[in-house]
Amino acid sequence: xxxxxxxxxxxxxxxxxxxxxxxxxxxxxxxxxxxxxxxxxxxxxxxxxxxxxxxxxxxxxxxxxxxxxxxxxxxxxxxxxxxxxxxxxxxxxxxxxxxxxxxxxxxxxxxxxxxxxxxxxxxxxxxxxxxxxxxxxxxxxxxxxxxxxxxxxxxxxxxxxxxxxxxxxxxxxxxxxxxxxxxxxxxxxxxxxxxxxxxxxxxxxxxxxxxxxxxxxxxxxxxxxxxxxxxxxxxxxxxxxxxxxxxxxxxxxxxxxxxxxxxxxxxxxxxxxxxxxxxxxxxxxxxxxxxxxxxxxxxxxxxxxxxxxxxxxxxxxxxxxxxxxxxxxxx
Numbered sequence: 015x016x017x018x019x020x021x022x023x024x025x026x027x028x029x030x031x032x033x034x035x036x037x038x039x040x041x042x043x044x045x046x047x048x049x050x051x052x053x054x055x056x057x058x059x060x061x062x063x064x065x066x067x068x069x070x071x072x073x074x075x076x077x078x079x080x081x082x083x084x085x086x087x088x089x090x091x092x093x094x095x096x097x098x099x100x101x102x103x104x105x106x107x108x109x110x111x112x113x114x115x116x117x118x119x120x121x122x123x124x125x126x127x128x129x130x131x132x133x134x135x136x137x138x139x140x141x142x143x144x145x146x147x148x149x150x151x152x153x154x155x156x157x158x159x160x161x162x163x164x165x166x167x168x169x170x171x172x173x174x175x176x177x178x179x180x181x182x183x184x185x186x187x188x189x190x191x192x193x194x195x196x197x198x199x200x201x202x203x204x205x206x207x208x209x210x211x212x213x214x215x216x217x218x219x220x221x222x223x224x225x226x227x228x229x230x231x232x233x234x235x236x237x238x239x240x241x242x243x244x245x246x247x248x249x250x251x252x253x254x255x256x257x258x259x260x261x262x263x264x265x266x267x268x269x270x271x272x273x274x275x276x277x278x279x280x281x282x283x284x285x286x287x288x289x290x291x292x293x294x295x296x297x298x299x300x301x302x303x304x305x306x307x308x309x310x311x312x313x314x315x316x317x318x319x320x321x322x323x324x325x326x327x328x329x330x331x332x333x334x335x336x337x338x339x340x341x342x343x344x345x
Contacts, residue, residue: 033103036192036223037065037088042097044083044247057083059247061097065240067191070215070224072238072255074231076338080247081227085194089119102191115143118185122197124177128170132161132180135169136187143188150187159183159213175206179213186217193217194225199233211237231331235259245338258333267306269295269313270322279316285309 044058058080065071075081086092088101090110099106102116126135136152156162159179164172169180178198185193195214199207207230215237218224228234234241235255242252251258274292285304288296297309306325313320 032067033100034067035064035100036067036069036102037063037071037225038098038100039063039084040098042084042087042099043095044080044087044092045095057247058094061244061247061249063242063249063252065223065225068218068221068223069240070218070238071226072234072241073225073227073244074234074241074334075244079244079338081244082196084244085119085196085225085227088117088194090114115188116190117192117194118188118190119194120181120185120196120198124174124181126169126177126180126184128168130169131166132156132169132172132183133165135180135184139184140187145188151189152187155183155186158186158216160209173206175203175209178206178210182210182213182217186222191221192223192225194227196227197229198226199228199230207233231334243334243337250337251333261333264298264300264332266296266298266326267309268324268326269297269309269320270324271295272319272321275318279318281312282316285312 040062042058042061044056046055046057048054061080061084063073063084073081073084083092087094087099088106090106090113094106101113104113104116106113130138133152133156136155137150140150140152153162153165156165159182161176161179161183164176169177172180182193182195182198198214199210211233214224214226226234226238238255240252240254241258243250251261253261268290271293275289278287278289278295282295285297285299290296295313299309310320310323
């Protein structure tokens, strides 16, 4: 599927040079003003996010952090209090029509007409965007998301995973260069989630910039090349996934000893080891304070012999909890 964006009425300067940033958010603020004596609520506080063209970008945060507010402002569903938001170079207020045509939003809710087939749903959606028959790519999109064989089945007869893929197809009818996925795999089992990942990856590889919000941190780590973490309306981290993973100072090493021990040697207690089994010590240390060779030297000085060593890699969940203080994954 080629991302032709044939329905875009680009000005000459945009045609000459596509924007380097698919999404640009600067100083974005949103305050919900209280009524009937209720206090106002700040939903977004000076949010800055820049998403380069072609990226697979993750937007993470606890419930109520402001993720949905950002998406709704980008889509034109919520008015911002102040700041600047551009989608594909178009200001969402000064060039509202082009900005809205540049984005496709896949909502968390399954908002499909149960009496329409996938082909009919895409045709109706294309008509709403003013696409002429020759500009429509219904068959091509259905093929891309793996629904061509179900093109003429009623949507009510589709499985949950197929309906999710149909939502993605529906958001792609007008060839938006930016695709926003709001919790696309919520309530989907592992097998169907893998199928959805495959479809989304394919769209990204074909040039579509993807913005993903998810509560599954392993999903963001697997798919996204860049991630922003938002908490209480503020961006607390924004970097490449690789760079974020390197920012966590803690590291864990598991030492397998040659024989069981009854007590932990006194000089090892500085590392706060946990004896997870009679011949296994688990040590979590700060890389800025110790190196692994220091730990191994102290173990050997204690008269212990190591027969194996296992290091545990930092996961995105560690960063999320460190930055937001969340006790539950994604909550």
